[in-house]
Amino acid sequence: MKVLVGDPRVWTPQPGGVAVSVGVFDGVHLGHRQMLQELFDDTAALADIPIGAITFDRHPLATIAPERAPALLTTPEERLELFEEAGLDFAAVLTFDDRMRSLSPEGFVETVLASGLGARLVVVGDGFRFGLNAGGDVDELRRLGDHFGFAVRGVELLETGGGPISSTLIRQALRDGDVVGAAGLLGRRFARTGRVVAGDHRGTGIGFPTANLEIPEGLAVPARGVYAAVAVLENARMPAVANVGVRPTFDGVREVVEAHLLDFSGDLYGRDLTLEFVERLRPEQRFGSVTDLAEQIGKDVASARIRLSQA
Numbered sequence: 001m002k003v004l005v006g007d008p009r010v011w012t013p014q015p016g017g018v019a020v021s022v023g024v025f026d027g028v029h030l031g032h033r034q035m036l037q038e039l040f041d042d043t044a045a046l047a048d049i050p051i052g053a054i055t056f057d058r059h060p061l062a063t064i065a066p067e068r069a070p071a072l073l074t075t076p077e078e079r080l081e082l083f084e085e086a087g088l089d090f091a092a093v094l095t096f097d098d099r100m101r102s103l104s105p106e107g108f109v110e111t112v113l114a115s116g117l118g119a120r121l122v123v124v125g126d127g128f129r130f131g132l133n134a135g136g137d138v139d140e141l142r143r144l145g146d147h148f149g150f151a152v153r154g155v156e157l158l159e160t161g162g163g164p165i166s167s168t169l170i171r172q173a174l175r176d177g178d179v180v181g182a183a184g185l186l187g188r189r190f191a192r193t194g195r196v197v198a199g200d201h202r203g204t205g206i207g208f209p210t211a212n213l214e215i216p217e218g219l220a221v222p223a224r225g226v227y228a229a230v231a232v233l234e235n236a237r238m239p240a241v242a243n244v245g246v247r248p249t250f251d252g253v254r255e256v257v258e259a260h261l262l263d264f265s266g267d268l269y270g271r272d273l274t275l276e277f278v279e280r281l282r283p284e285q286r287f288g289s290v291t292d293l294a295e296q297i298g299k300d301v302a303s304a305r306i307r308l309s310q311a
Helices: 030-043 076-085 105-117 138-148 167-175 179-186 290-310
Strands: 002-005 018-022 051-056 090-094 119-125 151-155 191-197 211-214 225-233 236-245 256-261 272-283
Touching (some): 018 030, 030 151, 030 179, 051 076, 105 138, 119 138, 138 151, 179 272, 211 272, 225 256, 256 272, 272 290
Parallel strands (some): 018 119, 051 090
Antiparallel strands (some): 211 256, 225 272, 236 256
């Protein structure tokens, strides 16, 4: 898959044009995948032209109103991997800085879709907004498409029992600790990848050594609690018990994401580890003693083995 980055004013448009979908695509969830499938289906009626997606290097609110920017489900790199898995020919990652923010709806279309890519077909969700102050909607995009020579299709968002599938809905599920519900909306388990860093060795001291993940700031994690998880190290997959929280039994104040790998012994420091969250076992608790904590972790390990054997 070809990846375009940076300033679209220096991109070379595809001679025969492209078909493209536009959005933040945070999570690349089932709703996004449905929209991409519509893009594939609609492009089948055209000549053999590249099919791709436009996303951003950050959530637009991180530039427009940083205090309201949501925690991200996926990094730009993870989104690119998911786009490639979906079969796209290319992806464009726009830098959402003040210059991009200040583009009018017409300026965005001319700079990115028309001159930058040579779009022939643009597929977006029916609630799509774009341009300065989100001033453009799907009807405006159609008008501009007529002017610049591309077709526009607005797609109804895929719905679930809780309403349209959205990144916001998935973030709420994670805040509730409902990783099963989040997985149902994503179409895969929610996962977080981080570099394993040195901790305070509390787990080792009670017989349950943990890998402490360094999670980049601004990324979503599930609610505090203990989870059955699958740890992915390069190509190896291992059962794990993950903990998200401040470790209140030890009077902790800094939130950590850590995992005890059930069938692993070895040095993980400095390596990237991915945790797939399968099911929440219990909320975070403060125990009266370290002995009580160790006893409960033993029960968590047993519960995780059972849950993971059924997953």
